[in-house]
Amino acid sequence: MVESFFSLVGLVFLVFFLVRMTGNPADLYLPESASQQTRMEFNQLHGLNDPILVQFGRFASQLARLDLGDSMREGRPAIDIVTEAYPTSLKLAAVTMILAVLLSILIGVWAAYRPAGPFDRVATILSLGGASAPNFWVALTLISIFSVGFRLLPTSGTGGPIYWVLPVVVLILQPFGVLVVVVRQAVMTALDSPYIRTARAKGAREASILFVHALRNASLPIVTTAGTLAIGFINGSVIVESIFGWPGVGKLMIHSILMRDFAVVQAVVVVTAVAIFSFNIVIDLIYALLDPRIRYR
Amino acid sequence: MNEDTVLEIKDLTVEFRSGNECVKAVNGISYCVKAGETFAIVGESGSGKTVSTMALMRLLPVPPAVIKASQITFKGQDLLNMPRNDWRHVSGNKISMVFQDALAALNPVYSVGWQISEMFRIHRRLDRAEIERRTVDLLSKVGIPEPRQRLHEYPHQLSGGMRQRAMIAMAIALKPDLLIADEPTTALDVTIQAQIMGLLKDLRDETGMSLILITHDLGVVAETADRVAIMYAGRIMETGSIRDVLNTPTHPYTLGLLNSRPQAHRRGEPLQPICGSPPNLAHIPSGCAFFPRCQHADALCREMTPTGVEVSPGHFVACHSIKTRTQFAAAKQNSSPVPV
Amino acid sequence: MTAIAQIDDGLIASDRKVAYWHFLVRDPLALISLVWIIVTLVAALIGPELLGQEAVRMSLKARNMSPRFGDGGWMDILGTDSLGRSILARIIVATRNTLGIALAASVSSMALGAIIGIIAGYVAGRVGKIIMQVSDIIQSFPSMLLAMIVLYILEPRAFNLVIVLAFTRLPVYIRVARAEVLELRERLFVDAARVMGSSSLMVILRHIAPMAAPTVITYWTVDVAFVMLSESGLSFLGIGIQPPDITWGLMVANARNYLEISWWQAFFPGLMIMLTTLSINILSSWARKVSDPLKRWKFKAVSA
Numbered sequence: 001m002v003e004s005f006f007s008l009v010g011l012v013f014l015v016f017f018l019v020r021m022t023g024n025p026a027d028l029y030l031p032e033s034a035s036q037q038t039r040m041e042f043n044q045l046h047g048l049n050d051p052i053l054v055q056f057g058r059f060a061s062q063l064a065r066l067d068l069g070d071s072m073r074e075g076r077p078a079i080d081i082v083t084e085a086y087p088t089s090l091k092l093a094a095v096t097m098i099l100a101v102l103l104s105i106l107i108g109v110w111a112a113y114r115p116a117g118p119f120d121r122v123a124t125i126l127s128l129g130g131a132s133a134p135n136f137w138v139a140l141t142l143i144s145i146f147s148v149g150f151r152l153l154p155t156s157g158t159g160g161p162i163y164w165v166l167p168v169v170v171l172i173l174q175p176f177g178v179l180v181v182v183v184r185q186a187v188m189t190a191l192d193s194p195y196i197r198t199a200r201a202k203g204a205r206e207a208s209i210l211f212v213h214a215l216r217n218a219s220l221p222i223v224t225t226a227g228t229l230a231i232g233f234i235n236g237s238v239i240v241e242s243i244f245g246w247p248g249v250g251k252l253m254i255h256s257i258l259m260r261d262f263a264v265v266q267a268v269v270v271v272t273a274v275a276i277f278s279f280n281i282v283i284d285l286i287y288a289l290l291d292p293r294i295r296y297r
Numbered sequence: 298m299n300e301d302t303v304l305e306i307k308d309l310t311v312e313f314r315s316g317n318e319c320v321k322a323v324n325g326i327s328y329c330v331k332a333g334e335t336f337a338i339v340g341e342s343g344s345g346k347t348v349s350t351m352a353l354m355r356l357l358p359v360p361p362a363v364i365k366a367s368q369i370t371f372k373g374q375d376l377l378n379m380p381r382n383d384w385r386h387v388s389g390n391k392i393s394m395v396f397q398d399a400l401a402a403l404n405p406v407y408s409v410g411w412q413i414s415e416m417f418r419i420h421r422r423l424d425r426a427e428i429e430r431r432t433v434d435l436l437s438k439v440g441i442p443e444p445r446q447r448l449h450e451y452p453h454q455l456s457g458g459m460r461q462r463a464m465i466a467m468a469i470a471l472k473p474d475l476l477i478a479d480e481p482t483t484a485l486d487v488t489i490q491a492q493i494m495g496l497l498k499d500l501r502d503e504t505g506m507s508l509i510l511i512t513h514d515l516g517v518v519a520e521t522a523d524r525v526a527i528m529y530a531g532r533i534m535e536t537g538s539i540r541d542v543l544n545t546p547t548h549p550y551t552l553g554l555l556n557s558r559p560q561a562h563r564r565g566e567p568l569q570p571i572c573g574s575p576p577n578l579a580h581i582p583s584g585c586a587f588f589p590r591c592q593h594a595d596a597l598c599r600e601m602t603p604t605g606v607e608v609s610p611g612h613f614v615a616c617h618s619i620k621t622r623t624q625f626a627a628a629k630q631n632s633s634p635v636p637v
Numbered sequence: 638m639t640a641i642a643q644i645d646d647g648l649i650a651s652d653r654k655v656a657y658w659h660f661l662v663r664d665p666l667a668l669i670s671l672v673w674i675i676v677t678l679v680a681a682l683i684g685p686e687l688l689g690q691e692a693v694r695m696s697l698k699a700r701n702m703s704p705r706f707g708d709g710g711w712m713d714i715l716g717t718d719s720l721g722r723s724i725l726a727r728i729i730v731a732t733r734n735t736l737g738i739a740l741a742a743s744v745s746s747m748a749l750g751a752i753i754g755i756i757a758g759y760v761a762g763r764v765g766k767i768i769m770q771v772s773d774i775i776q777s778f779p780s781m782l783l784a785m786i787v788l789y790i791l792e793p794r795a796f797n798l799v800i801v802l803a804f805t806r807l808p809v810y811i812r813v814a815r816a817e818v819l820e821l822r823e824r825l826f827v828d829a830a831r832v833m834g835s836s837s838l839m840v841i842l843r844h845i846a847p848m849a850a851p852t853v854i855t856y857w858t859v860d861v862a863f864v865m866l867s868e869s870g871l872s873f874l875g876i877g878i879q880p881p882d883i884t885w886g887l888m889v890a891n892a893r894n895y896l897e898i899s900w901w902q903a904f905f906p907g908l909m910i911m912l913t914t915l916s917i918n919i920l921s922s923w924a925r926k927v928s929d930p931l932k933r934w935k936f937k938a939v940s941a
Contacts, residue, residue: 011774128922132914134866136873137889137907144900194401197356201396202467203389203419216406231779238781239870253782254874257789265786276777291406292451 012270016059059266069263073256078263081252082271088158089241089248093233096168100175101226108183109210112191123180130177139170139243156245167244171237175229182225186218193217219290227283231276301332303475303507304392307368311345311352311531313361320578322348324531324586330475335501335508337518337539339554340528343575346511349528350477354394355384372474390420393473397480399460403452409463410436410448416470435466439496458489462496469500476501477509482517494521515554519543524611527551530576530586536605537612547614549591585617593618667923670916677913680732692730692883696721701899716901718892724902727883728909735884735910738795739865742802747857749803750810755846757811758818768811776808781870788876798877802864813856817849858921862914869910885910 238250436444869886871877892902
């Protein structure tokens with residue numbers, strides 16, 4: 001755990017340097033006709049004239065005070081901008097992930113129970129499709145059909161439940177596809193174990209055997225995969241937020257990079273790193289909850 | 298048919314089919330178990346002793362397994378064609394099973410108490426307090442110290458002997474009429490073995506339940522069983538009371554088994570194993586399965602599968618050569634096919 | 638049918654090839670996938686030469702035409718884009734870049750990752766630990782964010798894209814290769830080779846690498862599809878391939894504004910991506926099923 005903390009710290013500092021290399025923000029924020037003098041003043045104002053190590057020192061000390069600087073674009077503290085954008089992304093991620101886990105368990109367990117049966121085939125097709133479909137294409141196609149064609153769903157924007165339908169459907173494909181395979185595999189392994197035979201001999205109902213006896217034993221690999229997918233969500237959500245116009249972290253990130261808003265980019269990276277770190281701790285706790293053998297080592 | 302016959306099995310066959318292959322794990326066995334008695338099934342690995350009881354308990358995956366029998370009755374009820382839902386009420390409740398390796402057979406992620414009390418949750422309507430009370434009682438009945446504490450412990454936290462006791466507690470929770478114990482002591486030390494077998498005996502005496510004991514260990518059988526069946530290559534070779542079979546073993550296989558044990562009074566002498574190895578169950582030849590390894594065999598043994606010959610009341614042997622052997626010069630010529 | 642039933646694991650090499658062919662033929666899905674991949678490879682190889690002109694021929698008259706078999710003949714069968722260019726031609730021409738980038742990135746990250754992973758596993762100790770730490774850092778961060786930042790510094794070009802994609806996939810190969818090596822290192826034949834005087838490098842090259850290869854290659858097959866999707870995504874966002882180069886992802890991006898009037902512009906290039914990655918995934922899944930002796934037995938049982 002200590003190691004992963006240092007990893008993420010290393011990453012943040014790495015990004016600091018990288019971001020500085022994307023060019024001079026003055027070019028973007030000042031009109032082209034601005035004089036050299038104006039540029040100098042701009043740079044001085046934002047501390048960009050100082051040698052890079054001095055800038056880094058300033059960044060580090062500010063970080064220690066949890067001050068991530070001000071956004072160049074909006075003139076507000078960067079941390080505020082980031083924390084405003086995060087809930088949107090988190091909500092979308094949470095809803096999608098919960099749905100993905102529930103659906104994949106339902107279908108995956110049944111597929112494991114009746115291998116080569118209809119559910120198994122459906123599961124295989126869905127998972128292959130989910131892993132292969134480019135999410136932006138699915139998004140645009142669905143928009144064509146349901147928004148433009150049938151006028152059933154909005155093309156973009158946030159709001160009531162109806163605005164969630166398409167983004168969630170697009171975002172859920174990949175995690176569902178991966179999870180279904182993992183669930184099926186893990187449950188099949190569990191079902192082959194001797195304790196399932198004991199449970200049958202006890203007269204337990206089939207549903208209980210699947211969802212109580214087998215599933216709990218299968219849960220570790222499922223949780224591991226779900227955890228990895230959740231972190232990777234930020235990738236997919238960049239595209240979904242961009243297409244559907246959701247003001248989340250992904251969209252913020254693209255904008256900030258294109259606009260060379262250093263402070264915001266750094267802030268996003270720092271907050272994301274912290275989030276990932278905390279998330280991993282939560283996953284470890286869940287492990288211990290699920291498997292007593294880990295608990296009582 | 299006796300009124301105190303608890304279980305009766307006739308012509309049970311279990312095959313495993315995959316592709317073109319057909320493995321005959323159990324090849325037409327019949328036996329019965331009376332109330333309160335301990336019936337031991339003895340045989341080496343691959344003899345079909347475990348598979349036959351798994352088939353009975355519906356624990357075999359049905360394709361690839363194919364189970365056939367002319368009769369399986371439990372206290373008068375037909376088990377063979379009993380619908381799944383009805384069977385679920387019998388399994389664990391009236392007929393219960395204890396498995397060999399308790400660490401593997403117990404679910405690692407649930408506490409021992411949870412698994413035992415699951416029996417009540419499945420088959421009885423009781424409130425939680427009552428269930429907990431009964432579970433604690435069971436744990437102490439099987440000789441587990443500090444039962445209240447053990448309730449919340451997990452299988453990996455208990456010792457081998459404790460785990461086996463816990464499994465037994467689970468199996469007898471609902472006071473079944475018949476308990477099947479599949480090699481209950483094989484994975485344990487000798488001293489623990491004795492304790493577990495003693496426990497089973499006590500439980501049997503106390504509740505009057507019948508016990509089917511599956512084992513390869515003749516010593517365990519001698520101490521605990523009333524009657525015994527010797528299985529080889531999916532068939533029963535000899536069956537009868539303990540006294541009959543162990544004192545006057547008749548089938549060449551039984552003789553071989555008894556002779557091959559290390560015995561104190563023959564110390565210093567070389568061991569006498571049975572030559573050869575068990576047959577490939579996918580290609581069982583006609584005739585007696587033991588033929589290739591038998592010292593008393595003749596041509597008839599290769600042609601015809603022997604049926605049970607009653608050499609003395611209740612003592613059946615499936616062998617052609619009895620008549621030609623001096624031990625039973627006065628054996629009757631009857632061939633009653635199945636002991637009843 | 639009987640040929641399959643007679644197959645067991647004591648096959649000699651030529652029998653094995655025949656066996657695989659039999660399995661392939663019997664599984665229509667895998668067969669179709671293979672055919673599709675061959676078609677795309679052919680398109681990648683000769684496409685730009687054959688249809689290069691066609692792909693850039695603009696025509697104001699023929700803008701945003703729906704799929705038809707009209708004046709342009711076969712070329713218009715998938716419609717035209719906002720500049721009147723044949724979508725079919727552009728798709729075929731774009732195959733080279735799309736496949737090329739995906740292959741280049743995945744193969745280089747596999748090669749480099751495997752080497753690093755083998756070193757990490759074989760040498761172990763502090764060096765191994767440090768390698769894994771760095772690998773974890775790279776892996777723990779969402780690759781798209783990383784890619785966006787890096788591409789913006791380096792300016793998006795095909796070459797840089799390949800580097801970035803390869804970089805973000807490195808950790809997976811490092812981890813897999815290292816795991817294989819750790820397991821193999823403990824095996825007797827390694828000790829035997831050492832005792833007989835092989836130097837460490839020889840041991841690695843001759844003994845360990847070949848045994849670790851199948852697993853690594855298995856990951857590669859899954860990875861190619863993933864890299865292709867990543868490139869498409871990045872190009873879609875505008876930070877991947879830049880015009881005048883063309884990939885399927887970029888075609889979809891260009892079509893975004895014309896969704897209402899000509900949906901086919903976005904649909905067909907994206908469909909290509911989907912079909913190609915699907916084929917790769919089907920084939921790799923099939924290959925894994927068939928090369929696993931345990932599962933092949935099940936294969937046998939079901940088909941016989």
